[in-house]
Amino acid sequence: MTIKPAAPAASAGACRITIDGVSRVVEPGLSVAAALVATGEIGFSRSKSGAPRGVFCGMGACHDCLVTIDGRTSQRACMSPVADGMVIDRQSARPDIRDPGLRDVGVPPRAIPVRPVEMLVIGAGPAGLSAASVAARPRRRASRWPRTPRRAPARR
Numbered sequence: 001m002t003i004k005p006a007a008p009a010a011s012a013g014a015c016r017i018t019i020d021g022v023s024r025v026v027e028p029g030l031s032v033a034a035a036l037v038a039t040g041e042i043g044f045s046r047s048k049s050g051a052p053r054g055v056f057c058g059m060g061a062c063h064d065c066l067v068t069i070d071g072r073t074s075q076r077a078c079m080s081p082v083a084d085g086m087v088i089d090r091q092s093a094r095p096d097i098r099d100p101g102l103r104d105v106g107v108p109p110r111a112i113p114v115r116p117v118e119m120l121v122i123g124a125g126p127a128g129l130s131a132a133s134v135a136a137r138p139r140r141r142a143s144r145w146p147r148t149p150r151r152a153p154a155r156r
């Protein structure tokens with residue numbers, strides 16, 4: 001992974017990208033995350049508390065590497081290959097859902113429907129699936145067994 005300083009013209013095969021308004025030249029084939037790290041940028045975005053966020057899992061699972069790519073908000077830098085002319089902007093890791101850059105993600109609901117439930121399991125990991133499985137079983141009432149008290153054996 002070699003980083004070259006921004007040059008007036010990109011060399012053959014190199015990608016010229018813009019990071020927060022600064023032009024950079026990187027090797028093609030890198031992910032955006034690799035390109036950012038290679039240019040010395042390890043804080044890709046900021047959390048709600050202001051802490052820097054960057055590459056954590058490197059495989060698209062954690063969403064800690066969110067950046068804006070060509071105007072599209074919250075793209076995973078580790079899963080996006082660089083392309084010549086790409087414009088990358090660092091952002092807040094948790095952008096406002098009303099951000100127009102998120103229009104391709106979906107339209108935020110105007111009102112969230114209220115649906116009463118007896119139990120809500122949040123999470124589909126091993127613990128969540130196990131809890132949902134147990135909750136879905138038919139209920140059994142606790143009962144005392146035997147129902148009648150035992151008589152003591154008769155003495156002879």
Ligand code: FES
Pocket residue numbers: 054055056057058059060061062063064065066076077078079
């Ligand atoms: S580093 Fe985890 S999703 Fe990109």
